[in-house]
Amino acid sequence: MKFIEKLRDLGVKALVNKTAALNIRETGLPGGNLADRLCEAIEQNKTAVAAALNNADTDMVLLQVLENDPEAVMRGISAAAVALGTENKVLYVPENHPEIAEKVASVAEEYGVTVKCEFVNLRENADTMLIHIATAADLAHAIEGDYTPGVWVSVDGAEVKKVPDGTKLADICDLTGAKGLIAGYVMRPVKDAQLPVEEAGIANGVVRVLREHDCVVAETQKRLLASRARSCGKCVFCREGLIQLEYEHREMTQGRGKPEYIDFTHEIGEAMAYSTPCTMGQNSARIALSAQDSFAGEFEAHIRKKKCPSAACVKLVNIYIDPRTCVGCGKCLEVCPHGCIEGRPGYIHTVDDFDCTKCGECAKVCPNGSLVITTGRVPHTPMRPTKVGRFRD
């Protein structure tokens, strides 16, 4: 294996120096300088190297780095292993992506890397130096001389790219109609788009723009649910804390939020950060804490006024057919899955609120945009069958 021979020839000292000179950062949590981390691991006599995503990562966009160039990741793991003087090399692929584990298996074997398709057990890895998969790739490139400094980012689900340091978030995002951002594990107000990428804490590569129709409470709930699904459930604070936070946010989106939920989020979420050993427990509550800090008004609206300002929480919005523009075509009536639209050809249609789930199917098919989803009041609509054009307030 030429690469490993090359590493040996290079020697541990040169390897560390090279990493230090290029100022390679650890992509994942907790971040920091890779050269420092290597030196620390050497000092602590770590006996293995494992590359992984952070347990807290539920988006897993940075797996693309592995998929695109598995060889680089294996080389990076091997380089760290040479630095530590160990043959014990592991690659953790998230438990829900066995297909990727399979895909990289042959390359891994070539480099003597064991592939495990599981959640990283921190307790079992006390003697292991854990590095992020993307960091491993960076390390390999550093040794081969084609390292480009920057931050791995996927904006709004696009392909992962390396963005040079100093680039502002605003430069890589379309901020039209934006009210905020999710960057890494936190939610930020839109003014933070002026931050350079390396200061935005994008440890999982995720940048998402939140626009007018994205509800921060619902977004937070979704991300908490994803964390809950991924958490291994062994630690009290992570397991039970996520269940409570997710429950409380779900209640808010349903109009059943209680004022004390804000305090509970802080009490539980802050304790989670320092009461768990792995990144899952430490970071999964940050989305809720940061969302409440940056978007207190939206939480207030959900809890106190039972309103969703983004009109995204279906339980908190109203839907009606504008009697002035309805042409009585009946398309909405046909698609309604619960049969709660009334009307006949040529007559103004109406929505029977009782059974309506606010699924919005009707609004999609209406040719005139007569179906209105609003957080505000519903105007008067016909009480009895009224021919199109005959309605008067």
Add this chain to the structure above:
Amino acid sequence: MAQITIDGIRLSVPDGANVLDCALDNGIYIPHLCHHKDLSPLGSCRMCIVEVEGKEGVTPSCTLKAEDGLVIRTKSPEIDRLRMLALELLLTGHPEDCSTCPKYGNCELQMLIQYIGPKTGRLKMRTKGFAPQEGNPLILHDMNRCVLCGRCVRACNELRGVKVLRYNKRDMETYVGTLHDKLLIDADCRFCGACAEVCPTGTIRDKLIATGAQREDAIVPCRAACPAHTDVPRYIRFVKQGDFEAAAAVIREKAPFPHTLGLICNHVCELKCKRGEVNEAMSIRGIKRAAAEGDTGKFWRGKGKQLPDTGKRVCVVGGGPAGLTAAYYLRKQGHEVTVKEALPTVGGMMSYGIPSYRLPREVVAGEARVIADQGVKFEVNCKVENPVDLLKEYDAVLMAVGTTKGVRLGMPGNDLSGVLLNIDFLRNAAMGKETGMGKHVIVLGGGNVAFDCARTAKRLGAEEIHLACLEARNVMTADDEEIEQAQEEGIHVHPAQTFERITGETCVTGVDFMNVEAFYFDENRRAIIKKEPGSEHHIDADTVIFATGQRPDLTPDCGLTLGRANSIAVADMENDKSTSVPGIFAAGDVIYGTKSVIQAIASGREAASQIDKYLGGDGDISEKLAPEQNAPAYIGHVDGFGHLERGKPEIDPAEARQDNFDQFDHGMTCDGVCGEAARCLQCDLRLKISRPRVWGDFAGKEG
């Protein structure tokens, strides 16, 4: 060593020691839940958090290592707040009502709630919705009560190495289970019970309740069931390791007849064996036999206890298992012991009752020789008529004369010529004397003695043999293997029969029977028998043998107060064997009726202890013969463990055995025995697991 300070108390502890354990060992209570002394620290429950001087925030003490100068505080408002929050969160997934939980009062979580006093009613409670898993033998899983402390998982994986229990996740709920939720037996569980032992809640429980004083007995039921409390798991483990001599020494610590017991013990231990709940009970007797047959006496011959002579003299009347056992231990306590036996050799029922095809005479003789070698004097052919007279010559007398008189049921024709009694028949057969048996034999009775009679008759040349008893087949008292082997030998077995009359003028011509529809005992413990109308039938025979119980051959003239069924009355069957005459004691069948050899041995031991005390000794007849045992806690994984079948002995076919008195059961092969021993669940290992440490135990010390 490291000097550490906990709440101002300075302790000197080993470097790197677990700080939580150091505190608990030194009487300082720190609440904890996921931690267990015998398991690696996990640090997940956050109950044991402390503040370390010079370090921000809180740290779990279970994962904290002792180092010189470490100063910690176990109580502060912040610690209290976080403990309360952790427990509050923990309890959101736990049933709220303790009172319906079987663990109530023994639950570590319940005690923790009392200690910490978490807030209630704030957070969302939920029911996990797992159905209790009752389909496993011995162990019950109720995952709704689980708080995921993970002790069971660590016990199963690290401590035992069985690796059956694991964390699973379904519908976003983490729970403890097996791979693919298999039944424990199919996951190769070894049913050691470590999981139930360490579970702090009512989640993993024993199906057999094991609390309080009976805890140890319930955990190791074989040892508790044995009248002599032989340490069954310990000798089975020696046999598994191939050390038969050490195994025999373990048995000898409680009974001086290992080989005899290995052949004929009624093995109540096997009835209680927990392995029986999994598939088939251990063949404990077969293992004992192998141990005795592989023994050379390395660990006990010429060793063991022998106290200096006391100058006291004891006479034991009756050389059966109770008398010989008592004599042996009394001799070891330093007394001069003489056994007076009415028959030509000692052994009692072991020599004259149990047929030699089951128990070869040389086995009994060999074990009696050990007793003689210990210095016990045997006087045979010496029937004692008046035990009270013996007190002139001896300091104490033990009556262990057994039950040597057969019971003749009251029914028409019971005294005709050709009617025999079990004991007389077997004794005559054993001594090679004429038995008076004809060609067509009916044995009345359904116990092991009845089968001994029937099978002896077969071997003496009877042409047709019937055995009839009152009990239905499934409740006959004889061992199943006895019944089956008898049937193989051509003996006709008729369960559920009443004996109407023995027919004949002067000589027996047969017996009239009726079929029993129902046989039970009413609330006054009276036997109720319902006969099937019109079922009267007759079986021809020239000989009828009563095998319907035995009684002591005693009359009130013996000078001792007699009790029920001619027994010698003693103050207390187990704890005080003194009779109506001071200095005379009684033990064995003669006090409680016909039971078993092992029961007689246990009774003999109790008597020996009591007589020793009576004669001024300390009454401590215990002795340690076997070497220390290395019993690894890490028992490991064994493929198909739960399905391993019970070892079978090699038995001669009926044609080869039914016409002679040769031993026909050749026991298990050497490999077979070791394999059988490896089936043991090793229930005793569980007793070595540390008991939980709860705050109530510390309350006094903390003031």
